[in-house]
Amino acid sequence: MPGTVEKKLADLGITLPTPAAPVANYVPFVRTGKLLIISGQLCFDADGKLVAKGKLGGGITIEDGVKAAHACAINLLAQVKSAMGDLDKVVRVVRLGGFINSAPSFVDGPKVMNGASDLMVTAFGDKGRHARTTIGVAVLPLDAAVEVEGAFEVS
Amino acid sequence: MPGTVEKKLADLGITLPTPAAPVANYVPFVRTGKLLIISGQLCFDADGKLVAKGKLGGGITIEDGVKAAHACAINLLAQVKSAMGDLDKVVRVVRLGGFINSAPSFVDGPKVMNGASDLMVTAFGDKGRHARTTIGVAVLPLDAAVEVEGAFEVS
Amino acid sequence: MPGTVEKKLADLGITLPTPAAPVANYVPFVRTGKLLIISGQLCFDADGKLVAKGKLGGGITIEDGVKAAHACAINLLAQVKSAMGDLDKVVRVVRLGGFINSAPSFVDGPKVMNGASDLMVTAFGDKGRHARTTIGVAVLPLDAAVEVEGAFEVS
Numbered sequence: 027m028p029g030t031v032e033k034k035l036a037d038l039g040i041t042l043p044t045p046a047a048p049v050a051n052y053v054p055f056v057r058t059g060k061l062l063i064i065s066g067q068l069c070f071d072a073d074g075k076l077v078a079k080g081k082l083g084g085g086i087t088i089e090d091g092v093k094a095a096h097a098c099a100i101n102l103l104a105q106v107k108s109a110m111g112d113l114d115k116v117v118r119v120v121r122l123g124g125f126i127n128s129a130p131s132f133v134d135g136p137k138v139m140n141g142a143s144d145l146m147v148t149a150f151g152d153k154g155r156h157a158r159t160t161i162g163v164a165v166l167p168l169d170a171a172v173e174v175e176g177a178f179e180v181s
Numbered sequence: 182m183p184g185t186v187e188k189k190l191a192d193l194g195i196t197l198p199t200p201a202a203p204v205a206n207y208v209p210f211v212r213t214g215k216l217l218i219i220s221g222q223l224c225f226d227a228d229g230k231l232v233a234k235g236k237l238g239g240g241i242t243i244e245d246g247v248k249a250a251h252a253c254a255i256n257l258l259a260q261v262k263s264a265m266g267d268l269d270k271v272v273r274v275v276r277l278g279g280f281i282n283s284a285p286s287f288v289d290g291p292k293v294m295n296g297a298s299d300l301m302v303t304a305f306g307d308k309g310r311h312a313r314t315t316i317g318v319a320v321l322p323l324d325a326a327v328e329v330e331g332a333f334e335v336s
Numbered sequence: 337m338p339g340t341v342e343k344k345l346a347d348l349g350i351t352l353p354t355p356a357a358p359v360a361n362y363v364p365f366v367r368t369g370k371l372l373i374i375s376g377q378l379c380f381d382a383d384g385k386l387v388a389k390g391k392l393g394g395g396i397t398i399e400d401g402v403k404a405a406h407a408c409a410i411n412l413l414a415q416v417k418s419a420m421g422d423l424d425k426v427v428r429v430v431r432l433g434g435f436i437n438s439a440p441s442f443v444d445g446p447k448v449m450n451g452a453s454d455l456m457v458t459a460f461g462d463k464g465r466h467a468r469t470t471i472g473v474a475v476l477p478l479d480a481a482v483e484v485e486g487a488f489e490v491s
Contacts, residue, residue, distance in 0.1 A: 063487075109409050140206065288476070313375050
């Protein structure tokens, strides 16, 4: 049975994908105490295809970047569900780290990153408000436009 | 009444600005257990103007970068005060993450980041000595020269 | 007396260097609760020379990048030993952050970062499987090819 948070997302047409199995010597999440640390998630859609590939300020629009950040956030939630069984066990979204694949002149990373932050508040309400760091990086794995990592307090 | 740490800073001519209100779905800090996580702080001065704008190795000198990192650290402390009411509640500065807006040839990020680290030790003494990661990024929000995030153990 | 983990590494010909003393107002590690946070480690070898200097996708091969990431991981373990006295006190490798000095076109950061992840599993087995974030950065201190930071749960 999906919990309250997952039902809210379903009502908005957002379904959580089955997270991909790891292909190297790392894992998608580690719990330590009440902290759940999620590995950096690329902007894959439910079919495993990148929502946006390339650089902001170099072919990728802010609008597409927002969609990419939103996809990263969905993938974070899918990993949280995989770890905890139920998104309702999230006590607080503690921190998101947003990495924007950027041309050296692209200064609007925060607008892009809002695509991830907004989903957290959509899903969790005030508990979804998190600390955040957004930086523009030279490049990302597979040339993904956005990567987001997360830390969650869980019960 | 300002606490011991804030008095020490005042004696050095450092006053903490009122932190800006967040303008998106994230917050400047989240406490989880004894950890206080502060969002990435840009190098704004007390008037909300960037202390240095542009890239190290591309127009911004190391000296200006140090001032920018120092400003980021002041903003971190302002957020800690906002969260805890009193800087004296800091048990330990756990970690600073330093992001230097860098031309691809600029290899002196640590010298810049010392501007932030030094303030922590000025404020807190040995409790201010922290783990640190410094990287040179392609670009930062608003083209700020430096961004610093922090994690603090609090009582 | 070296512990089980260190003996396993020694059997593989891996000896932990004496970690360098910090030269600025930060420290190589901070423990807070059961978390041990290690500062970003550059790809120095046991003689204090960079294993690889320059950018992936700009002169440094993936093979050399893997060696560099492996060196960063050795330096992380050396700091853990310095902090805890014995690597056997590691309960879990929680997270590695991998920073790859990258030309803007280099999209294979994860392959490079496996050089660090693999050593954690070699050393700790399943306890070595960690959450991970890999990004391509514009530049690193001293033009090191790779920098890796780590968080460990310790007893």
